[in-house]
Amino acid sequence: MDAEPPKPTNAELEILTVLWSIGPATVREVYSVISRRRPAQYSTVLKFMQIMAEKGLVRRDEKQRAHVYEAARSREWTQRQLAGDLMERAFSGSAKALLVGALSARKTSKAELAELRKLLDEYRKGQK
Amino acid sequence: MDAEPPKPTNAELEILTVLWSIGPATVREVYSVISRRRPAQYSTVLKFMQIMAEKGLVRRDEKQRAHVYEAARSREWTQRQLAGDLMERAFSGSAKALLVGALSARKTSKAELAELRKLLDEYRKGQK
DNA sequence: ATCTTACTAGTAAAGTTTTCGTACATGGAC
DNA sequence: GTCCATGTACGAAAACTTTACTAGTAAGAT
Structure with missing residues (x-):
């Protein structure tokens, strides 16, 4: 079994949300969704996705020139982590x-x- | 009405939790609770509480030499912020x-x- | 009055997160 | 083959978070 990826940061969670919603996607595709909602630079999104690949939050398929990224953990798995973490930290469990x-x-x-x-x-x- | 304080960070939340639990307290008192649970330096706790006072997360009474700090918002208020924030960001509301x-x-x-x-x-x- | 203890404030450094500019590579159009 | 558009990689800087050292000050003990 892979080591567990760390808890995603805010920006990382935003990207994961897009990936869960549209499925495996290139940086360009994720960027186009995000930039519809708020000002963002392509290279910023790219950088995040590279970092997320290093952290194990996403898997990267490099077979095509435009790499295809996929969330490494399901939405439900990640939601369980986040809810559990906040429940512990702020709500005494x-x-x-x-x-x-x-x-x-x-x-x-x-x-x-x-x-x-x-x-x-x-x-x-x-x-x- | 005071401006709303920002969302507390992890370390700040830990200190707020102590303040909610024991009520208005000096840095020394908060420190002694925290250091029972994990290694910590007095000056680190002090620094956090100074920052929290600047941010408006705590109120400070300087009448005594050992300043007395108090959570600026109730546990319930803060929990509402945190739960609402996570619900929006990670659970589509x-x-x-x-x-x-x-x-x-x-x-x-x-x-x-x-x-x-x-x-x-x-x-x-x-x-x- | 001096010594010691306890406290605050200031400084700084390390770590993490967020942002973006730029260089370089590759594939397709011509 | 050259050029252009579109990618990735790299580097770096700004902002925020976390940690801790130290100087200075004030209160209390002797």
Whole structure:
């Protein structure tokens, strides 16, 4: 098994989000998505993706001239790391406290509350 | 109204956690709590607390020779910021996805699931 | 009054993250 | 074959984070 990649930084997470969304992609493709949202330089995105390859956050296929990058870990795996890390650092490991924080951060619709409840039901079943 | 302090860094969050726990305290008091957990220098803790005062993360009472520091924002307020920030950046704003991440990050007891469910019930009532 | 202890402030250095300019290479158009 | 567009690699600098040393000062003990 590969060594675990480190927790992605903010900028790295943004790039991973694009890769998860559009799948394996070249720097140009990632850059074009990001630059639609905010000012960014191609060479900055390139540099990040090179660093991420070194760190093991992405895999790089160099067969083509324009290298193709792919997230090394799934969105779910990474989300688990990030949620677990924040839960430990800021919420004393309490999922409840984390959920309170999330819910109070913005308005939550009834539909969303219902979904959350359903999620807990499924979790309970899976555990029993 | 004061300007909002920035999101605390890791080291800053550790210090805030101590302040929330023991209340307004001197550098020495915070240091003694932290150094029980891990190697740390007094002057490092001092420096952080000075920086945090500049950033507005803590308030400082200089009436005594040993200045007394106090978290400028409540634990709940800060947790809301942090949870909201991560939810946006890594979970597309979905509380459900964040909860999935948190629950899958570690074993969750039945008691905790029950607590979470109760929390949602209360939330629903509060909204209706 | 002097000594010692405890505290703050200032300085600095190392590490990490973020940003971007530029050089060089390669593939395709002509 | 030469030229141009599009890539990657490299280097470097700015900003932020983390750490720690040291000078100076003030309070309390003797």
